[in-house]
Amino acid sequence: MQLALSADLPEREFKHRLASGEVRNVQVYNGPVKGGGLSFLCWVVIDITERKQAERQLRQSEEKFTKIFQTTPNVVVISRMTDAVLLEVNPGFEAVTGYSRMEAIGHSTLELGLWAEPADRERMVADLHLYGQVLYQLFNFRRKDGTVRIGQMSVRPITLNDESCVLFVMQDVTESQQSERELRASEERYRLLFERSHDAIFVIDRQSGRYLAANRAAEELTGRTAADLVQLTVADVVTTEPSQRLLGNEEMPERLPLGEVRYRRPAGGSRTALLSLVPVNDAIMFGIAQDITEIKVARQRIEHLAYYDVLTGLPNRALLAQRAEWALALAMRHGQELAVLFLDVDHFKEVNDALGHSEGDALLAEVAVRLRALVRAADMVCRIGGDEFVLLLPDTAQQGALQVADKVLAAFREPYKVTGHVLNVSVSIGIALYPRDGADFNDLLKNADTALYRVKQQGRNACLSYDREMNAATLERLMVERDLRQAIGAGQLRAYYQPKVRLSDRTVIGAEALVRWQHPERGLVPPGQFIPVAETSDLIVELGDWMLEEVCRQIADWQARGWVVPTVSVNLAARHFRLPKLVERVGSLLQAYGLAPRLLELEITESTLLEVSSQTTETLRALEQLGVGLALDDFGTGYSSLSYLKRLPLTALKIDQSFVRDLVADSDDRTLAATIVTLGHYMDLVVVAEGVETEEQRSILFEQGCDLAQGYLFGRPVPASEFIGWLT
Ligand SMILES: Nc1nc2c(ncn2[C@@H]2O[C@@H]3COP(=O)(O)O[C@H]4[C@@H](O)[C@H](n5cnc6c(=O)[nH]c(N)nc65)O[C@@H]4COP(=O)(O)O[C@H]3[C@H]2O)c(=O)[nH]1
Known part of the structure; x- marks a missing residue:
């Protein structure tokens, strides 16, 4: 063998x-x-x-490996452990890294710059030693074109030709990693949105209505923890019915705004939210609720502010207008009447000035309470501004309106106790009736105001029903006001002078300056036709100021021409005495025209004095200090108390011409005139009688001890040029 x-x-x-x-x-x-x-x-x-057989199997295996090696899209390389030199690379490597096989083999991965972070290789080698292999580790690799991508490597040590090598298999996972990252980021965003949203978000089971999750805002809204909520259904928490009706409704649109719902809180009370349901899939939906409890309260408050007066809590003009329209519609349908009472607190401004605004406010609040108590529940009491109140009385005719007005007037006879002060306050009331005085609310209110104006003209503390003639008077008032304003600037005012004589010897010892209006069309207009109009606004102040200066100028002119000029008195209205600079103004006029203060006297009516505040008293004192005389006009027509008058720095008292007129025929007036003379003297005042027309009147007054007199008997008011006849 x-x-x-x-x-x-x-x-x-x-x-x-x-x-x-x-x-x-x-x-x-x-x-x-x-x-x-x-x-x-x-x-x-x-x-x-x-x-x-073994050879065949090996061949087959090699073939298989080669096939895999050649066809896999993954990177498969064999490199030397010691120096990272690449011994074999597959086409996947070429495709993924961009290096050809020729370019790669024989070069180390470090040399090619394949490791975007070389430390990753060191970690890989260390892991190989430690664990014998590396599985699915992520790392960044750099392609030939410089782009960095994410790879997932698995590495095993192998021996090749007695050399320690590594078999390195890698997949480019950049795309999947990125989408995973994006997914994670998106999930994170939704998680944050869920957790931090100010809106309450509930995840709800569509079939049972059970809560599956709830965010912090939902916990705050419901007053329950998320752990508690997931034990409950919507029906357990929400008191409003529609949301329960919609649960389980499969045919839901994408988002269903449900409007307001109320969440019952375990500790009591509830919160209101705007709820929307958003179906996610067949099984669950989101409930997104915005807590609007505070917004609702604020809205109600704003509504209240828009329709109610803050000070008194009464409805304001806007709400009155709305309700009135409604009440008028009802009255029209049922053929009923309706009354509008326009009320104004008499001399409120003076109370306010004298006591201060907080007391003024307290008074108005008290007035509101008193008015509310007087009327029926169906009646409406409103404050429409300042000291103006309106009563709207449905189903009320003339008789009923007058009864209510009388009740109001009577109620005001009771003094008010406001922050320690006892105040006697009265009101004036104007009445207008539907349908007689107007078909709509604006007309009714306007006409009631006109009637009110008339009451004030007639002395206040009363009521009057509107009648058509009043309207003409109102129109006239407006026209006069407009024209007069222009007249002052246009030099149409004139000062007339009426002598004041000593009763004993008829010597002229003074004059009263009286205004006249030289109207371009109407001729010489007497003050009775425009002073009351001017008195309702600051026009009277302008007018009085004009008179003051004109009189000073005239006295200086007379003096300059050598005449001996007596004291001239100028009428000033109540409003004038409220000016803080009145004293200064008088002082500077006297100085500007070089006049002795005794040449000027200011006349104020008794009713002006009744309107005075403590400030006015101080003004009077300052004028006295200045040396200017102060005469009390129309004495006897007002109700001033003696002790009160005594405290004021007056120099003269004028008996009103109404007492002088009937002096001869009426013994009462005689007694009154005599009493005034005594009174005046008791107060160390010069007593002047007004409107003396006859010799009899003169002699009675003289006998009674009256000092001076004024009247047609001695001389009518005349222009300055004519008055010279009285001077010496
Ligand atoms: N029947 C009659 N009347 C007599 C007689 N003697 C004088 N008079 C009138 O009686 C009024 C006296 O003025 P008064 O009481 O201050 O009343 C004044 C005064 O309150 C107001 N007034 C006049 N001028 C002014 C002014 O410059 N400023 C202010 N605030 N008011 C003025 O207008 C009122 C009316 O003024 P006049 O029409 O000028 O009316 C004057 C005068 O012309 C008489 O023997 N018989």
Whole structure:
């Protein structure tokens, strides 16, 4: 056999069938062999079936490996452990890294810059030593074109030709990693949105309505923890019905805004939210609720502010207008009447000035309470501004309106106690009736206001129903006001002077300046036609100021022309005394025209004095200090108390001409005139009688001890040029 084999016989392989039928692979060597002097024909048959099979399997395996190696899109490389030199790379490597096989083999992975972070290789080698392999590790690799991508590597050590190598398999997972990262980021975003949203978010089971999850805002809204909520259904928490109705409704649109719902809180109370339901899939939906409890309260508050007066809590003009329209519609339908009472607190401004705004406010609040108590529940009491109130009385005719007005007037006779002060306050009331005085609310209110204006003109503390003539008067008032404003600037005002004489000897010892309006169309207009209008606004102040200056100028002019001028008195209205700068103004006029203060006297009516505040008293004192005289006009018409008058720095008292007129015929007036004279003297005042027209009147007054007199008997008011006749 040795001989045969060493003889280098030609070999052949056969398939040999055994008797059993089994086919075996055999290797056959045959040929002539010489040995020991002999020549043989030698046959050596070796059964190589197992070897052949192993070889075939190896070949197949190699083929398979090669196929995988060649076709896998993954990177498969064999590199040396020690220096990372690439020994073999597959086409996958070429495709993924961009390096060709030629460029790669013989170069180290570090040299090629395949490791975007070389530390990753060190970690891989260390792991190989430690664990024997690396599985699915992520790392960044750099392609030939410089782009860095994410790879997932699995590495095993292998020995190749006695060298320590690694088999490195890698997949480019950049895309999947990125989408995973994006997914994670998106999940994170939604998680944050869920957790941090100011809106309450509930995840709800659509069938049962059970809460599956809830965020912090939902916990705050419901007053329950998320752990508690997941034990409950929507019906347990929400009091409003519509959301329950919609649960389980499969035909839901993408988002269903449900409007306001109320969440019952376990500790009591509830919160209101705006809820939307968003179906996610057949099983679950989101409930997104915005807590609007505070917004609702604020909205209600704003609404309240828009429709109610803050000070008194009464409805304001806007709400009154709305309700009035409604009440009028009802009245029209049922053929009923309706009354509008326009109320104004008399002399409220003075109370406010004298006591301060907080007391003024307290008074108004008290007035509101008193009014509310007087009327029926169906009636409406409103404050429409300042000291103006309106009563809206549905189903009320003239008689009823007057009764209510009388009740109001009577109620105001009770004094008010406001922050320690006892105040006697009265009101004036104007009445307008639907349908008689107007078909809509604006007309009714306007006409009630007109009636109110008339009440005030007639002395206040009363009520009047509107009648059509009043409107004409209102129009006239407006026209006068407009024209008068222009008249002052246009120099249409004139000062007339009426002498004041001493009763004992008829010597002129003074004059009263009286305003006249030289109207371009209407001629000389007497003050009675425009002073009351001017008194309702600051026009009276402008007018009085004009008179003051004109009189000062006139006195200076007379003096300059050598006349001996007596004291001239100027009428000033209540509003004038409220000006903080009145004293300063008078002082500077006297100085500007170089006049002695005793040449000027200011006349104020008794009703002006009744309106005075403590501030006015101070003004009067300052004027006295200045040396200017102060006469009390129309004495006897007001109700001023003696002690009160005594405290004021007056210099003269004028008996109102109404007492003088009937002096001869009426013994009461005689007594009154005598009393006023005594009173005036008791107060160290000069007493002047107004409107003396007859000799009888003069002699009675003289006998009664009256000091001075004024009247047609002695002289009518005349222009300055004519008054010279009275001067010496
Ligand atoms: N029947 C009659 N009347 C007489 C007689 N003697 C004088 N009079 C009138 O009586 C009024 C006296 O003025 P008064 O009481 O201050 O009453 C004044 C005064 O309250 C107001 N007034 C006049 N001028 C001014 C002014 O410059 N400023 C202010 N605030 N009011 C003025 O207008 C009122 C009316 O003024 P006048 O029409 O000028 O009317 C004047 C005068 O012309 C008489 O013997 N018989």
